[in-house]
Amino acid sequence: MISEFIGGSSYDPPGDCVGRPDGSIVIGGITGGGGFPVTPDALRGFDAMDQAFLVEWRRDLEATPTGRLRYATALSSGAFCDWLLCDRVWDLALAPDGTVLACGIISGTLAGDTEGGVQPFRTGGADMFVVALDLRSPEARSTATPTEGTP
Numbered sequence: 771m772i773s774e775f776i777g778g779s780s781y782d783p784p785g786d787c788v789g790r791p792d793g794s795i796v797i798g799g800i801t802g803g804g805g806f807p808v809t810p811d812a813l814r815g816f817d818a819m820d821q822a823f824l825v826e827w828r829r830d831l832e833a834t835p836t837g838r839l840r841y842a843t844a845l846s847s848g849a850f851c852d853w854l855l856c857d858r859v860w861d862l863a864l865a866p867d868g869t870v871l872a873c874g875i876i877s878g879t880l881a882g883d884t885e886g887g888v889q890p891f892r893t894g895g896a897d898m899f900v901v902a903l904d905l906r907s908p909e910a911r912s913t914a915t916p917t918e919g920t921p
Contacts, residue, residue, distance in 0.1 A: 786862045
C-alpha cells in the first residue's frame with residue numbers, strides 16, 4: 771500500500787481524479803497557497819493563492835516519493851475570488867489518444883496557448899476553461915480553450 775500527502779502550505783482539495791492505463795492517477799483541483807510541489811516541466815509555477823492545479827502521480831512501490839510525482843503544474847495565475855468562483859479544476863477525463871482533458875473555472879489567466887481558440891482571452895468575472903494536456907511525452911504539451919464569459 772502507498773499513502774502520500776500532496777499539497778502546499780494551505781488547503782489543496784481535489785476537484786476530480788482519473789486513472790490512466792499505465793496505472794498513474796491524474797488529479798486536478800485548487801491550491802490555496804505556496805509550497806505546492808512543481809515539476810521542472812510545469813507550464814506554470816505556484817505563485818499566488820487560489821490556483822488551479824494538475825498533478826500526475828504514479829503508484830510505484832519502487833520509486834522514491836519524488837519519482838512518484840510525475841508531473842505537477844499550476845494551470846492558472848490565481849486571482850482574488852469568492853470560494854465558488856476561484857480558479858480550479860472541476861472535472862477530468864481521458865481522450866481516446868490518452869490526452870488528459872481538464873475543465874473548470876478561471877478568474878485569472880490560463881497557462882497554455884489560447885491563441886486561435888473559441889475565445890482567446892477571459893471576458894467575464896470567471897469563465898469556464900478546457901485544457902488538453904499530453905502527459906505521454908517528456909514535454910507536456912497543452913492547448914487551452916476558454917469558453918464564453920460569465921457576467
